[in-house]
Amino acid sequence: MTxxxxxxxxxxxxxxxxxxxxxxxxxxxxxxxxxxxxYFIIRLxxxxxxxxxxxxxxxxxxxxxMFANTQGMNALACTLLSVMRRPVLRLYFPREDExxxxxxxxxxxxxxxxxxxxxxxxxxxxxxIFLIEAFSFFDPVRLxxxxxxxxxxxxxxxxxxxxxMSRSR
Amino acid sequence: xxxxxxxxxxxxxxxxxxLYVVISCWLLFSNNPYQHHIYLTSANKVSRLVYGSxxxxxEYFNLHDINEDLQLRNASLEQxxxxxxHQLRIYQEDAYADSLATDSLMSQxxxxxAHVISNSVSRAHNxxxxxxxxxxxxxxxxxxxxxxxxxxxxxxxxxxSSRVISVLNPKMRLSCKVKGSEYFGTLVWDGKNSDxxxxxxxxxxxxxxxxxxxxxxxxSAVFPEGIPVGTVMSHAKEHDDNFYAxxxxxxxxxxxxxxxxxxxxxxxxxLNGLSAGEEND
Numbered sequence: 545m546t547x548x549x550x551x552x553x554x555x556x557x558x559x560x561x562x563x564x565x566x567x568x569x570x571x572x573x574x575x576x577x578x579x580x581x582x583y584f585i586i587r588l589x590x591x592x593x594x595x596x597x598x599x600x601x602x603x604x605x606x607x608x609x610m611f612a613n614t615q616g617m618n619a620l621a622c623t624l625l626s627v628m629r630r631p632v633l634r635l636y637f638p639r640e641d642e643x644x645x646x647x648x649x650x651x652x653x654x655x656x657x658x659x660x661x662x663x664x665x666x667x668x669x670x671x672x673i674f675l676i677e678a679f680s681f682f683d684p685v686r687l688x689x690x691x692x693x694x695x696x697x698x699x700x701x702x703x704x705x706x707x708x709m710s711r712s713r
Numbered sequence: 714x715x716x717x718x719x720x721x722x723x724x725x726x727x728x729x730x731x732l733y734v735v736i737s738c739w740l741l742f743s744n745n746p747y748q749h750h751i752y753l754t755s756a757n758k759v760s761r762l763v764y765g766s767x768x769x770x771x772e773y774f775n776l777h778d779i780n781e782d783l784q785l786r787n788a789s790l791e792q793x794x795x796x797x798x799h800q801l802r803i804y805q806e807d808a809y810a811d812s813l814a815t816d817s818l819m820s821q822x823x824x825x826x827a828h829v830i831s832n833s834v835s836r837a838h839n840x841x842x843x844x845x846x847x848x849x850x851x852x853x854x855x856x857x858x859x860x861x862x863x864x865x866x867x868x869x870x871x872x873x874s875s876r877v878i879s880v881l882n883p884k885m886r887l888s889c890k891v892k893g894s895e896y897f898g899t900l901v902w903d904g905k906n907s908d909x910x911x912x913x914x915x916x917x918x919x920x921x922x923x924x925x926x927x928x929x930x931x932x933s934a935v936f937p938e939g940i941p942v943g944t945v946m947s948h949a950k951e952h953d954d955n956f957y958a959x960x961x962x963x964x965x966x967x968x969x970x971x972x973x974x975x976x977x978x979x980x981x982x983x984l985n986g987l988s989a990g991e992e993n994d
Binding site: 561564565593594595598599602605609611615616617619620623624626627676 | 729736740764767
């Protein structure tokens with residue numbers, strides 16, 4: 545239990561810092577933005593109480609907001625995402641009690657389900673963040689493009705990260 | 714009451730959710746100063762620390778571009794400095810020209826300010842080149858002086874430059890007198906020293922003391938009367954014993970000439986016409 549807490553604390557710090565220092569500066573083709581730190585939200589154990597999930601997500605978003613100077617944008621998107629997490633997981637994996645490991649991963653969910661789950665979460669997050677952003681300037685075609693490109697980029701990045709993480713463990 | 718607490722506990726997740734959404738939205742949509750509170754922006758201590766150490770690494774990546782930009786900027790600034798210096802020089806010349814006294818004696822003369830662009834003091838025949846020419850109103854046979862004394866006479870004029878025969882040139886013969894007396898002689902350079910010259914043909918009966926000031930005589934149309942030339946250092950007898958030759962220490966420092974004035978004598982043609990008439994008689 546303590547080990548898991550420490551692991552997630554380290555993951556939290558590393559992901560948020562990586563997002564703040566590196567990934568916030570990336571914007572491929574002026575469209576695709578990688579949202580690296582949401583991996584933390586995706587990986588939080590299913591057994592963790594909903595309140596905690598929402599709180600951690602909110603904090604992660606808030607800290608990224610601090611670094612990126614995007615007032616509350618990521619915080620709001622993260623909060624929304626954290627609520628969506630459980631329903632999305634249930635959608636692809638209805639038998640929650642059968643989970644060997646409470647953390648959603650390739651191992652515990654199986655490749656197919658995990659990839660679907662990951663993609664849906666990333667797509668949701670991209671949609672949230674760009675919709676929130678669209679409150680300030682709205683350009684539908686560009687909005688859709690940005691959502692699609694960012695989803696793809698983040699999805700690929702996080703798959704890669706997954707690969708690295710599962711090997712190191 | 715019990716039911717209410719139960720309800721709250723059961724749905725604490727949703728209350729948290731609503732709370733966070735409200736906070737986020739408040740941050741997002743309110744434009745009051747709290748939204749831009751220092752702790753919630755990248756201006757806070759932690760961000761500064763993190764960004765500081767990150768940029769400590771990443772700033773090297775951009776050095777090439779930055780260097781290029783700096784070179785470009787440097788070039789443009791240098792160009793600007795040159796332009797400004799040029800302007801400044803024009804203004805300085807104007808100011809210098811305005812500061813000159815124009816008494817009645819001088820009113821027949823006009824000055825053109827010029828800069829020495831080449832100069833020699835060590836040759837047997839020394840010439841000076843100025844950066845002004847015929848387009849600036851310079852003509853041959855105009856006198857050139859600087860702030861200390863006589864420099865020379867314009868010899869050849871181009872459109873934007875002119876050559877001056879320096880005082881330090883045996884071809885130059887300048888009519889001078891001792892200040893305060895009317896006896897005059899001819900100043901020539903003996904080729905020995907860049908700050909000395911010889912004033913020849915001074916009458917023998919006149920007494921001169923060391924330190925007397927020598928000025929132009931004004932007998933030629935080139936220089937006005939009274940322009941300082943130098944001081945008497947010593948005197949020596951000339952071969953025929955009827956005249957003295959005075960060794961003169963020149964006021965003008967030919968080694969450091971920079972800004973000079975070219976004197977235009979507005980009455981030159983008239984004077985030349987008179988002397989031409991004399992010869993005809």
